[in-house]
Amino acid sequence: MRVLTTVAELQALADAEHAAGRRVALVPTMGALHAGHLSLVEVARARVDRVWVSTFVNPTQFDDPADLARYPRTPERDLRACREAGVDLVFAPSAAELYPDAADTWVEVGALARPLCGRTRPGHFRGVATVVAKLLLAARPRLAVFGEKDFQQLAVIRRMVRDLLLDVEIVGAPIVREPDGLALSSRNQNLCPESRAQAVVLCRALDRAEAEHRAGETDAGRLLAGVRQEIAKASRAEIDYAELRDPVALEPSPPRLRGPALLALAVFFRCGAAPDAPRVRLIDNRVLRPRRERARREG
Amino acid sequence: MRVLTTVAELQALADAEHAAGRRVALVPTMGALHAGHLSLVEVARARVDRVWVSTFVNPTQFDDPADLARYPRTPERDLRACREAGVDLVFAPSAAELYPDAADTWVEVGALARPLCGRTRPGHFRGVATVVAKLLLAARPRLAVFGEKDFQQLAVIRRMVRDLLLDVEIVGAPIVREPDGLALSSRNQNLCPESRAQAVVLCRALDRAEAEHRAGETDAGRLLAGVRQEIAKASRAEIDYAELRDPVALEPSPPRLRGPALLALAVFFRCGAAPDAPRVRLIDNRVLRPRRERARREG
Numbered sequence: 001m002r003v004l005t006t007v008a009e010l011q012a013l014a015d016a017e018h019a020a021g022r023r024v025a026l027v028p029t030m031g032a033l034h035a036g037h038l039s040l041v042e043v044a045r046a047r048v049d050r051v052w053v054s055t056f057v058n059p060t061q062f063d064d065p066a067d068l069a070r071y072p073r074t075p076e077r078d079l080r081a082c083r084e085a086g087v088d089l090v091f092a093p094s095a096a097e098l099y100p101d102a103a104d105t106w107v108e109v110g111a112l113a114r115p116l117c118g119r120t121r122p123g124h125f126r127g128v129a130t131v132v133a134k135l136l137l138a139a140r141p142r143l144a145v146f147g148e149k150d151f152q153q154l155a156v157i158r159r160m161v162r163d164l165l166l167d168v169e170i171v172g173a174p175i176v177r178e179p180d181g182l183a184l185s186s187r188n189q190n191l192c193p194e195s196r197a198q199a200v201v202l203c204r205a206l207d208r209a210e211a212e213h214r215a216g217e218t219d220a221g222r223l224l225a226g227v228r229q230e231i232a233k234a235s236r237a238e239i240d241y242a243e244l245r246d247p248v249a250l251e252p253s254p255p256r257l258r259g260p261a262l263l264a265l266a267v268f269f270r271c272g273a274a275p276d277a278p279r280v281r282l283i284d285n286r287v288l289r290p291r292r293e294r295a296r297r298e299g
Numbered sequence: 300m301r302v303l304t305t306v307a308e309l310q311a312l313a314d315a316e317h318a319a320g321r322r323v324a325l326v327p328t329m330g331a332l333h334a335g336h337l338s339l340v341e342v343a344r345a346r347v348d349r350v351w352v353s354t355f356v357n358p359t360q361f362d363d364p365a366d367l368a369r370y371p372r373t374p375e376r377d378l379r380a381c382r383e384a385g386v387d388l389v390f391a392p393s394a395a396e397l398y399p400d401a402a403d404t405w406v407e408v409g410a411l412a413r414p415l416c417g418r419t420r421p422g423h424f425r426g427v428a429t430v431v432a433k434l435l436l437a438a439r440p441r442l443a444v445f446g447e448k449d450f451q452q453l454a455v456i457r458r459m460v461r462d463l464l465l466d467v468e469i470v471g472a473p474i475v476r477e478p479d480g481l482a483l484s485s486r487n488q489n490l491c492p493e494s495r496a497q498a499v500v501l502c503r504a505l506d507r508a509e510a511e512h513r514a515g516e517t518d519a520g521r522l523l524a525g526v527r528q529e530i531a532k533a534s535r536a537e538i539d540y541a542e543l544r545d546p547v548a549l550e551p552s553p554p555r556l557r558g559p560a561l562l563a564l565a566v567f568f569r570c571g572a573a574p575d576a577p578r579v580r581l582i583d584n585r586v587l588r589p590r591r592e593r594a595r596r597e598g
Contacts, residue, residue, distance in 0.1 A: 163404035
């Protein structure tokens with residue numbers, strides 16, 4: 001497995017792979033790799049000849065410097081995990097390498113990036129779109145794989161790639177969960193044992209809404225009330241947002257759901273009993289599909 | 300000469316040219332071609348195997364819809380001029396082709412795009428950076444040539460290309476002038492005879508500042524006073540800006556010039572005697588260089 005830290009080396013290798021006719025997939029991560037990331041590697045491997053993983057922790061997508069400082073970093077473990085997963089190349093540049101010489105160019109997606117996490121984390125998706133554009137331009141992969149846990153991120157990146165005429169296929173991969181249902185996230189490492197135990201309410205809330213929806217409930221208000229009730233069972237949870245939105249345009253769902261609806265959750269978990277204890281923000285989501293579409297997809 | 304109108308065709312041809320080892324230069328224009336554009340073609344031809352010209356009039360860089368409506372369009376003449384100049388390909392997409400399906404991704408350069416034309420024309424450089432990024436990503440040229448008349452545009456594009464890690468060389472080409480000194484611009488077509496005659500004050504103001512600077516004047520205020528005096532000789536001229544700035548960072552020059560200084564002018568010319576007659580905005584610039592640097596460049 002190769003480990004590269006400069007854009008020039010990566011571009012030269014990309015050229016060589018193209019010239020040799022080998023298809024490359026990029027899996028952009030921020031390190032602190034877990035089984036969710038490794039599932040992206042598997043999705044990539046099934047499609048291409050070479051799987052490249054980037055582990056750059058992108059400072060420009062953190063709206064809060066404290067959040068950036070706390071973001072888990074496990075570089076040695078990441079390299080080992082990639083090697084064991086048969087990754088061909090890890091790209092681990094410095095911030096100065098990706099943002100050289102007072103870099104001051106930003107890629108911004110409009111309407112899709114405004115609601116949900118875009119509202120809570122101003123500038124977040126600008127940072128995401130910018131760094132992903134740079135990584136795609138540096139690595140020039142045939143395809144790039146992102147997890148569906150970051151549903152809005154995936155939508156923003158798809159839109160950016162289409163709008164900028166980037167010649168790369170964006171592939172979404174299903175959420176990977178712990179046995180109790182908690183979606184895998186690098187941020188889970190920052191949960192204290194009690195908030196970790198309580199964090200399962202995210203998935204339970206999604207399960208409840210999905211069950212009610214399958215049973216015929218299409219009233220958005222009632223579905224969201226059930227979600228809030230589930231999350232309220234966790235004493236350390238505080239809802240950032242719980243919303244039903246159109247899964248493509250991310251516009252608010254109508255009061256009575258007709259088509260598929262994205263149920264998107266962001267919840268803070270306080271780590272400690274004190275009211276000013278540090279908080280970990282987790283997200284999760286599920287697309288609720290009308291019965292007919294469900295039958296079509298499952299059948 | 301080929302004429303293409305779709306991104307897919309252009310990308311396919313770019314792939315074929317790469318595979319054949321042929322170097323391509325792109326000359327992005329907005330049509331209404333004049334000898335200035337053709338000089339860019341010549342600069343390109345000296346460096347590569349294939350010269351491609353785009354003639355897309357980019358709506359997103361016009362802050363004023365009336366300005367977009369008035370912008371000259373001469374598609375047949377443009378094709379003829381390109382054919383005669385030995386251009387290999389003209390790319391003339393529709394707006395829907397470059398901004399498909401409610402495109403909503405924007406490339407924005409920060410500090411460099413704020414002063415000068417960026418202040419007068421809000422959103423202008425966002426539109427420029429976005430469309431140039433798209434054109435570069437669609438055509439994937441080895442190099443792209445832009446005129447130095449649009450000095451700030453050239454600076455913004457250089458910065459964007461470097462920041463986004465785009466693998467293309469940006470080449471600036473010298474301003475081409477009419478015999479009386481007026482810098483060639485597609486907008487010159489919109490001048491009435493009287494404002495056309497008066498527009499020569501732009502170049503005269505630059506000449507005067509350059510002469511005074513060569514004679515030892517380094518006081519920015521006095522140089523600009525001379526510029527304003529020259530422009531005031533034109534009864535139909537109204538200064539948008541007349542500024543001395545650092546030619547790299549575009550920051551304001553110090554009161555006493557030390558290094559090279561960009562003298563940048565934007566002037567409205569009223570076309571007609573009425574105070575509310577339509578106005579044509581022209582820009583021009585010159586870099587004033589200290590004697591020592593001048594000797595080095597000229598010697």
